[in-house]
Amino acid sequence: MKFIQEYRFKMLIPELLVVFGLWYLAPESLLPGSAGNMYRSFGLLGLLCQPLWSVPSGVLALVTAFTLHGIYPMDNYHEGKIPELPRGAIILVLVSFLLLPLLVTMQMIGYFMTEATEYIKRSPFWERVESLGDLLFYAGPVFFVGLQWWLLVPVFFLSQAVDGIHKIAHHETASEPITAVFYFLWPVTIPLFFDPIEVMAMAALSIPAFAFYSYIRPYYTYVTAVHTLTFALLVVATMFLYPYMPLLNTLMGPGWRPPPPDPWW
Secondary structure, eight states: OHHHHHTTGGGHHHHHHHHHHHHHHOGGGGSSGGGGOTTTTSTHHHHHHOSSTTSOHHHHHHHHHHHGGGHHHHHHHHTTSSSSOOHHHHHHHHHHHHHSHHHHHHHHHHHHHHTHHHHSOOSHHHHHHHHHHHHHHHHHHHHHTSOOGGGHHHHHHHHHHHHHHHHHHTTOOSOHHHHHHHHHHHHHHHHHHOOHHHHHHHHHHHHHHHHHHHHHOGGGHHHHHHHHHHHHHHHHHHHHHGGGOSHHHHHSOTTSSOOOOOOOO
8 A cells, every 4th residue: 555655646546537438539549559559640750659569559648647656755755754765766767758758748837837836836827737737747648649630639638637636625725706707617618618428527527536535635525516516517508509519510611520439349
């Protein structure tokens, strides 16, 4: 348990959800050989993205979800929380860079963005930067391996919401009203980008997850109640809007949002 705590492997749940989402959005990333290399059309740049040319990119993303956790003991050492830097942490981070160097570079930049408020200033602006860092660190594989760059905008609002509700619960925000506004921007933008089935899947995953979080952290209950109510209202709204969702395809013309892929099964 000490090992799991030091390396924060409890955070694997959202990371694995991202990896599984990547496999759904880019099922070809699991094919053997060069067919599963998402960068095979990049030429020499593909070697910088993924040096292990013949290994499926989706498999490397799964492995990297584990190895990149070496950043947490290194951060604890830098902040003086532990007296010695574990060598295993350094090895894990180096392995991450060897597997997917440009993706891990982007994720590391995101991680340092999450630290910005601690070193610069806790303000509404830098808190948004911090939440954006979470977006790059956790959801980076969807953009960089799955090449689903259209998701950058809706997931930006999602990252602001999830990180914001965490800040409100822990009283770590410079402005609760501003953070709350960014939280509610997320359900407002969801119907623009996602179809009804995807919204139902989000609710099915999120509501039980936050309920479990309330169980292990009772002081979080009032916030998860708001989150659950938001999802319930989003599901109800979806019942009325479903013929037009995603709304961007109605407002901007058919095909603006790429269609979901055929299931690999």
